[in-house]
Amino acid sequence: MVSHEEIQHVAKLMRIELDDPSIYKRVDKMIGYFDILDSAGVESEEIFFTEISLANLREDEYIPFNEKLIEKLNHYKGTYVRAPKMV
Template sequence: MVTEKEIEQVTKLMKIDVHDHKEFIDKVHAMIDYFDILDSAGVSDEEITMDAVSLSELREDEYVEYSDKLIERLNHYKGTYVRAPKMV
């Protein structure tokens, strides 16, 4: 399954500062187990039906001018980065 080294590598790639990688091993395993449950649900032969929507029924995109720079209004904006909340 997932090792501490793999979690450490992912946190480095995502530039996430994690001090104890071992605490995430159980959480990642629980997520993978959940995906295994979803995979075993056996819905591959189920057909998903959707009503077709023609392009003429969709709304037109509109440009709406906004005077402020949205990125500068973020609380955790620093330089070219936006700081996300800590993972718990």
């Protein structure tokens, strides 16, 4: 399906180092799954959707907010917002 050189070339373009030789088998297996999905034959399936005209959508309107939003936040200190510690 896909040669080792092609995988190495794409990995180089993506700036990914391929140290594990088993990665080639996994890429082949992944592409095999894509081939299965491509052959699923969903072209004849109907897609149902509701069409809404633009007249039925609400108008966008600008509502100005005159206060400073950052001052309304809890844990506001100076120009920073204090967030919880990451564990």
